[in-house]
Amino acid sequence: MVLRNSELWRFFIKEASNTSMAVLKFFCFLHVTRTYVLDVASIPGASMLPTFNITGNNVVLVDRISPRFSNIATGDVVIVWSPENPRKVITKRLLGVENDRVTYLVDPKHSDESNTVVVPKGHLWVQGDNIYESRDSRNFGPVPYGLLYGKVFWKIWPMKDFGPL
Amino acid sequence: MATPNYWWGVAKKCFTVGIISLTVSDRFASVSRISGHSMSPTFNPARSYFKDYVLVEKFCLKNYNFSRGDVIIFLSPSNHKERHVKRIIAMPGDWLNLSDSHDTVNIPQGHCWVEGDDVASSADSRSSGPVSDSLLN
Numbered sequence: 001m002v003l004r005n006s007e008l009w010r011f012f013i014k015e016a017s018n019t020s021m022a023v024l025k026f027f028c029f030l031h032v033t034r035t036y037v038l039d040v041a042s043i044p045g046a047s048m049l050p051t052f053n054i055t056g057n058n059v060v061l062v063d064r065i066s067p068r069f070s071n072i073a074t075g076d077v078v079i080v081w082s083p084e085n086p087r088k089v090i091t092k093r094l095l096g097v098e099n100d101r102v103t104y105l106v107d108p109k110h111s112d113e114s115n116t117v118v119v120p121k122g123h124l125w126v127q128g129d130n131i132y133e134s135r136d137s138r139n140f141g142p143v144p145y146g147l148l149y150g151k152v153f154w155k156i157w158p159m160k161d162f163g164p165l
Numbered sequence: 166m167a168t169p170n171y172w173w174g175v176a177k178k179c180f181t182v183g184i185i186s187l188t189v190s191d192r193f194a195s196v197s198r199i200s201g202h203s204m205s206p207t208f209n210p211a212r213s214y215f216k217d218y219v220l221v222e223k224f225c226l227k228n229y230n231f232s233r234g235d236v237i238i239f240l241s242p243s244n245h246k247e248r249h250v251k252r253i254i255a256m257p258g259d260w261l262n263l264s265d266s267h268d269t270v271n272i273p274q275g276h277c278w279v280e281g282d283d284v285a286s287s288a289d290s291r292s293s294g295p296v297s298d299s300l301l302n
Contacts, residue, residue, distance in 0.1 A: 024185070025185070028188040031184075031191065083299060084275040086297070123243075144300060146240030147300065
């Protein structure tokens with residue numbers, strides 16, 4: 001009886017450690033994939049109209065490899081960490097890389113005033129497609145390249161929009 | 166003796182160890198080597214021959230609970246491939262007197278003012294302005 005009990009316990013312990021190891025591996029794999037390869041993100045707000053969120057919030061795939069190899073170009077839709085709030089990411093369109101000359105409307109709702117800047121070294125100029133309702137480089141200036149999170153390349157939700165950008 | 170099965174097992178083990186250590190170094194703590202003398206004498210004092218290795222904890226990144234005097238590692242604002250180590254001097258909302266230009270700056274939200282301990286040989290917020298909290302890692 002005692003022997004059988006101890007065998008049973010051993011079996012349970014082995015089983016439990018195997019299971020927790022599998023769970024640990026799963027979460028580590030998830031973390032590495034999301035950090036270094038591919039992530040899923042939803043895009044809140046109206047700042048990227050009409051590219052995103054015409055029929056409800058879009059869910060997109062984010063390529064996290066390209067920024068690491070500087071494989072991004074003007075015109076890409078990128079996700080960057082907000083320079084004003086480290087807990088938030090924002091989705092914008094890349095309009096200039098370092099040394100580019102960017103001309104933008106300062107306040108399109110109220111005036112035609114435009115301004116031209118040269119993007120400093122190691123920085124990016126990002127703007128929302130909906131220039132009337134977007135908080136972007138026009139407000140907080142160029143963002144450091146280190147804040148680049150990833151490049152949006154595929155819409156996966158809603159079903160109707162499924163496909164490459 | 167060494168069958169394909171055996172090598173498959175070794176490869177799987179290496180992969181597991183790899184992803185677990187990557188996760189730990191991203192989420193919990195990692196070891197970094199300090200080069201340069203901008204943080205002397207805290208790190209790399211002039212009399213030492215070897216570069217300092219430090220333990221960096223990453224739990225604080227969850228809530229961004231930093232305070233003045235903390236030593237932080239962050240991505241350089243002008244070159245994302247470089248990481249800098251400096252000390253936090255001022256936090257958002259603080260007013261700071263600049264000694265060399267007699268200017269007063271207000272630290273904007275989500276930023277902090279960083280300086281090296283060795284003021285003479287450090288390129289920091291005094292030349293490039295406040296650093297965004299999002300660059301900390």
